[in-house]
Amino acid sequence: MLCKIEPMKAGIVGLPNVGKSTLFNCLSNAKAQSANFPFCTIEPNIGVVNVPDPRLKKLESLVQPQRVVPATVEIVDIAGLVKGASKGEGLGNQFLGNIRETDAILHVLRCFDNDNVVHVDASVDPIRDKETIDMELQLKDLETVEKRLEKVGRSARTGNKEAQKEASALERLKKGLESGTSVRAIGFEEDDYREFVAPLQLITDKPVLYVCNVDEQAATTGNAYVDRVREAVAGEQAEVLVLAVATEADINELETFEERQLFLEDLGLDEPGSSKLIRSAYSLLNLQTYFTAGEKEVRAWTIPVGSSAPQAAGVIHTDFEKGFIRAEVISYDDYIRYGSEAKVREAGKMRVEGKEYIVQDGDVMHFRFNV
Numbered sequence: 001m002l003c004k005i006e007p008m009k010a011g012i013v014g015l016p017n018v019g020k021s022t023l024f025n026c027l028s029n030a031k032a033q034s035a036n037f038p039f040c041t042i043e044p045n046i047g048v049v050n051v052p053d054p055r056l057k058k059l060e061s062l063v064q065p066q067r068v069v070p071a072t073v074e075i076v077d078i079a080g081l082v083k084g085a086s087k088g089e090g091l092g093n094q095f096l097g098n099i100r101e102t103d104a105i106l107h108v109l110r111c112f113d114n115d116n117v118v119h120v121d122a123s124v125d126p127i128r129d130k131e132t133i134d135m136e137l138q139l140k141d142l143e144t145v146e147k148r149l150e151k152v153g154r155s156a157r158t159g160n161k162e163a164q165k166e167a168s169a170l171e172r173l174k175k176g177l178e179s180g181t182s183v184r185a186i187g188f189e190e191d192d193y194r195e196f197v198a199p200l201q202l203i204t205d206k207p208v209l210y211v212c213n214v215d216e217q218a219a220t221t222g223n224a225y226v227d228r229v230r231e232a233v234a235g236e237q238a239e240v241l242v243l244a245v246a247t248e249a250d251i252n253e254l255e256t257f258e259e260r261q262l263f264l265e266d267l268g269l270d271e272p273g274s275s276k277l278i279r280s281a282y283s284l285l286n287l288q289t290y291f292t293a294g295e296k297e298v299r300a301w302t303i304p305v306g307s308s309a310p311q312a313a314g315v316i317h318t319d320f321e322k323g324f325i326r327a328e329v330i331s332y333d334d335y336i337r338y339g340s341e342a343k344v345r346e347a348g349k350m351r352v353e354g355k356e357y358i359v360q361d362g363d364v365m366h367f368r369f370n371v
Helices: 020-028 054-063 092-100 126-157 161-178 190-200 224-232 245-253 257-267 273-284 309-316 318-322 332-338 341-346
Strands: 009-013 045-050 067-069 072-077 104-110 208-213 239-243 287-293 297-304 324-330 351-353 364-369
Touching: 009 020, 009 092, 020 045, 020 072, 020 245, 020 273, 054 287, 054 297, 054 332, 072 273, 092 126, 104 126, 104 273, 126 161, 126 190, 126 224, 161 190, 208 224, 208 273, 224 239, 239 273, 245 257, 245 273, 297 309, 309 318, 309 324, 309 364, 318 324, 318 364, 324 332, 332 341
Parallel strands: 009 072, 009 104, 067 297, 104 208, 208 239, 287 364
Antiparallel strands: 045 072, 287 297, 324 351, 324 364
């Protein structure tokens, strides 16, 4: 059976007015509306963002193709959430519906002081802001768990062993959520998680990256607000990224690559923070890249980690998956070491892989197929 790989999406969330839309514009150049008042974003904006990958440049320099196509990731800018969203306050129901459709969360926290930028709670406190959003998401998940528990509980009471097992997992979820713990931090045995937790598609089970929005002075070192965030999320196995979003927007406005590089050097940065964020989002979504390289095109293709060779082929065209015969595979390091496909072949470093092969990040691949 063919299984189409759907695009994975990361959603930018946070309280109103913390810099979400400005960040989205930096990432996607889509120019979402951005202003100094709450609920500026109502409908979610979706941007298809190129994933910065230095390997693509190296392959381009060796192959000299007619064109180069980078990998992409979808980023969604979702309306700001307020206290009471789980009960429909503000744009609550819409926000929660939009976030449910994403695969990972980029949670933007305001970590800078600026009297000219309004805060919905009138003061800067990233931990309070984080807890506000966490609580609303947890309440929505609790609603889902309680509905399921009500249904399963009836079967469990009749002595159904499988239902009793599920009810036990659901009770544990309920207890964790009621105590203010997100699902991703509760911890389940692999089998229980796969069977009872994953199918619920709970919002706080999604992987999260915390983006601390700082001012220019804190772009490289962070600040006391960032330190507090790191401490608060220590138990979540979540990455924390420091980003001066307004500064990134300024860099974005510069016309030439040289101007942007000079600006970055003045700040002590080797690349825009937005590039790090895009790569982090890609990794958060459990995605990886393989390449095709020829005279017409060098291209990066996006697949979930753990994809088989036929599944990877299917990303190019479903016929490639249907009629898959074999894959000719060169590791990226070998391609760079020997300098061309011909020299890799001569060195005996090209591998022929079948249907069971699990594609590795950076593989350079040719597919043989017959339809």
